[in-house]
Amino acid sequence: MKQQAVLRTREVTRGPVRVELTSSVTGMHMHTPDEHGYLVEIPVGRMMRVVDRRHEVEVLPGRAVVVEPSVDAFVDSPDRGRVVAVEVGQGALSDMLEALLGRTVRHPVHPAEAPQVPDRTWLSTVRRIAADEADVPPIGRPAIEQKLLVRLLLSLDHPDREALAATVPNWGPHVIRRCLDYLEAFPGEQLTVSGLAAEAGLSVRALHECWIRHREMPLTADVARIRLAGTHADLEFYRPGETTVDAIATAWGFQPSLFPAVYELHYGCPPEQTLRGPAFA
Incomplete structure (x- = not known):
């Protein structure tokens, strides 16, 4: 019988792509993905072992393993190990594949035999999201979810992979x-x-x-430019005490910790100065 792990799990994102950061107290973690989703397990700092009905895989840090839907997987990590778990909805992955190809896909996405290694860009994005204690701003969540879906489809080996490169x-x-x-x-x-x-x-x-x-320029650069103009208009409209720089940054999809530097680079002054008005320039 598998030992039941004592886990401390923090859910980072919600929706069709759910990222969780798990700290294992006993060193064991068991997860059974439901029939509608894929599971990607990423060790942080230490190697882990993943066992399902067909495979037994040792996964090193900087790599990952993809577990298909309806597969009961057992993850054995070292004592006090940390694991980033990403649950990907099967429907969301298929919808994104159709959007990328521009045609209907009549079969679900079936990655080739495990283990598979999503590329470093995908892994670094997931780890960055998991390490950020602050919630992702609501306006930015769909874009992040779609980025993860696209990068996963482009990095895994599946029957439509060649079509994506055409x-x-x-x-x-x-x-x-x-x-x-x-x-x-x-x-x-x-x-x-x-x-x-x-x-x-x-x-x-x-x-x-x-x-x-x-x-x-990339599409995302134009989106950021337009939303940055939105923050500038709000900062000029509101008075101090009616709102804050952090609230405006979050409302427009920017991380509050990074927003001041981005704003000042574009407008030549810190956002606090714009909010206080020209008298404080």
Whole structure:
């Protein structure tokens, strides 16, 4: 019989991509993903052992293992080891695959035989999210979830992996102009890349490539620019005592700890100065 672990778990994100940071007191952690989701286990600092009905895998720090839905997995980590667990909804992963390909996918995403190693960009993003004690601002959660879904699909070996690497048709600048108009009209919405691609009638990959070709910058850079302008307008509108710099930064999807440096780099003064008004310049 497997020993029941004594765990301290902190849920970092919620939704179709759920990130949890688990500190194991006894050194053992057991997780049974439900039939609707995948589980990615990432050791922090120490090696761990993952056993399911088909595999027994030793996973080193900096690597990960993907457990498919409906598989009872047992994770054995060293005493007081730490594990980042990422639960990925099967439906969300399939929907993102369809958005990337621009066509219907009639079968669920089935990664090849374990173990698999998501790329370092994906792993570092997950670890950064897990290490951040502050909650992700609500406006930014959909974008982070979609980023994790996209990077996972691009780094795993699955039947549609080659199709994701195929070239996509390019489109004229009028499509990008329409998307920019939409972004500027609804800057405070929880916009996602897949939602914007659907608005443009393109796949996610086609939208990304067209954006870089015609704007010479990533889509995310334009989104950040538009939302930064939103923070500037709010800082000028409100008076001290009516709101705070942190509240405005969070409302527009920026991490409060990073926002002042980004704002000052763009506007040449700290956000506190803008909130207090020109008399304090």
